[in-house]
Amino acid sequence: MTSSDQPAILGGQPLFEKAQHLVRPILPFLSDMMHGIADLYSSRMLTNQGVFVQRLERRIEKELGVKHCALFCNGTTAIMCLAKALGLKGDVLVPSFTFAATAQALQWIGLSPRFVDIDRETLTMDPDEIEAAITERTSAIFPVNVFGKFSEHDRIYGISKKNGLPLIYDSAQSFGTRYKGRAAGSLGDAEVLSFHATKVFHTFEGGAVVTNDKQLYERLCKVRNFGFEGYLNCVEPGINGKMCEFPALIGLCLIDQLPSQIIKRKSLSENYISILKDISGIHLPIENKDVEVNYAYFYVVIDSEKFGMSNIELYYALMAENIVTRCYFYPPVHRTAYYKRIFAGKLPDLPQTDWAATHVLCLPLHTEMEINDLATIKHGITRCQQNAEQIKETLKGKVPSDWDALVNSTFVDPHDLYILSKQKK
Ligand code: T4K
Numbered sequence: 001m002t003s004s005d006q007p008a009i010l011g012g013q014p015l016f017e018k019a020q021h022l023v024r025p026i027l028p029f030l031s032d033m034m035h036g037i038a039d040l041y042s043s044r045m046l047t048n049q050g051v052f053v054q055r056l057e058r059r060i061e062k063e064l065g066v067k068h069c070a071l072f073c074n075g076t077t078a079i080m081c082l083a084k085a086l087g088l089k090g091d092v093l094v095p096s097f098t099f100a101a102t103a104q105a106l107q108w109i110g111l112s113p114r115f116v117d118i119d120r121e122t123l124t125m126d127p128d129e130i131e132a133a134i135t136e137r138t139s140a141i142f143p144v145n146v147f148g149k150f151s152e153h154d155r156i157y158g159i160s161k162k163n164g165l166p167l168i169y170d171s172a173q174s175f176g177t178r179y180k181g182r183a184a185g186s187l188g189d190a191e192v193l194s195f196h197a198t199k200v201f202h203t204f205e206g207g208a209v210v211t212n213d214k215q216l217y218e219r220l221c222k223v224r225n226f227g228f229e230g231y232l233n234c235v236e237p238g239i240n241g242k243m244c245e246f247p248a249l250i251g252l253c254l255i256d257q258l259p260s261q262i263i264k265r266k267s268l269s270e271n272y273i274s275i276l277k278d279i280s281g282i283h284l285p286i287e288n289k290d291v292e293v294n295y296a297y298f299y300v301v302i303d304s305e306k307f308g309m310s311n312i313e314l315y316y317a318l319m320a321e322n323i324v325t326r327c328y329f330y331p332p333v334h335r336t337a338y339y340k341r342i343f344a345g346k347l348p349d350l351p352q353t354d355w356a357a358t359h360v361l362c363l364p365l366h367t368e369m370e371i372n373d374l375a376t377i378k379h380g381i382t383r384c385q386q387n388a389e390q391i392k393e394t395l396k397g398k399v400p401s402d403w404d405a406l407v408n409s410t411f412v413d414p415h416d417l418y419i420l421s422k423q424k425k
Helices: 030-043 051-064 075-086 101-108 127-133 153-162 214-223 245-276 311-320 337-343 351-357 371-386 388-395 403-408 414-422
Strands: 068-072 091-095 112-116 138-141 168-170 190-194 207-211 298-302 360-363
Touching: 030 051, 030 245, 051 068, 051 207, 051 245, 068 075, 068 214, 075 101, 075 138, 075 168, 075 190, 075 207, 075 214, 091 101, 101 112, 112 127, 127 153, 138 153, 207 214, 245 298, 245 371, 311 360, 311 371, 311 388, 311 414, 371 388
Parallel strands: 091 112, 091 138, 168 190
Antiparallel strands: 068 207, 190 207, 298 360
């Protein structure tokens, strides 16, 4: 073996000198920001539905073709406030293959996430499973549009109407996606967006609820503002969920870049597909003709038998190369320690979710990447594959061997080990 074939985890040189991040947020031009900051300095109106927040709300409504947009300080708070404003009770149907915030936000306000299995191809909630999971306790259907995809809306919408249940989407990752030509955000009774720094369009931190329902929007505005109506008069149990002016200004300076960002991400994703398609044991995302994705993430499916190691093992080995990937969403939410406690050993049976969590790996994708970076990442993947047996041996005891080991072990995230520990404090 030449030294250039030696994976970093086995003692070779890392392929990237600095971390090649999973995500790299774009930044607004400083000159654009300075105009807005000058306005903030002169007005000193920094929050409480200031002009930038209102302007961004109207801009998002136009962008998505929805009647109402309420901005929030983040997507998680937006979910909590939406559930409150809808007056949800009992169970809400959600996938477990999602970022923990989807379920945690519901749990936080006393609702019970009822986990529903996903479809293997779309990685979103399976309509048949939704139908089978509805009970008298169900108060809403809350599918998650992961990785910039969109759920099987037509079928799920039919199920929601047949059962008289609100259909709300967690579209945190799907701003800029279209389903049958309609913008994500405009399809559910209401949809939640996240504008966290890791999103295709972001405001550093931020979120929104978009809806065509005027009454719901008016309630949402009260819930996010301490429940006030009129002069300091609480008419609802409210919270402080407002977005302030600075992130709204960032959003206004970035939103016009969304189309060009999506085009660049699409081109990088296509390049990934062309260079990865012949690697044995790597399967590429399946296109859905109904959905134009926003290319929020580029993921592959690792068949451990054919590839030689699992998604988690490859995640670990690539981190040593300074290539930051993510096994979103491993562990799936229902397998985390908290939910294991809640279910008291009687975990829901979600085979497709378990399968996705143990197979999916998101690779770095951001618009500062060059084609050469993709080629280097491919090199990293193949040299790990060529040394799979040795890597597996090295990782014994470092990666959890099964779900129980995950919860009981002291698994040290290699991101902390290889990347965070080297960042300047
Ligand atoms: N629903 C869904 C389906 C969601 O995906 C999310 C959030 C929510 C609800 C809740 O929305 P928010 O309340 O967050 O608005 C990140 C984000 O923190 C989270 O917003 C996001 N989903 C989730 C999928 O990803 P981590 O912990 O996996 O990301 P982190 O900090 O490890 O960063 C990932 C990569 O990005 C690294 O390579 C570093 C790089 N990075 C990250 C940040 C924050 C940067 O280069 N710059 C940055 O500023 O959670």
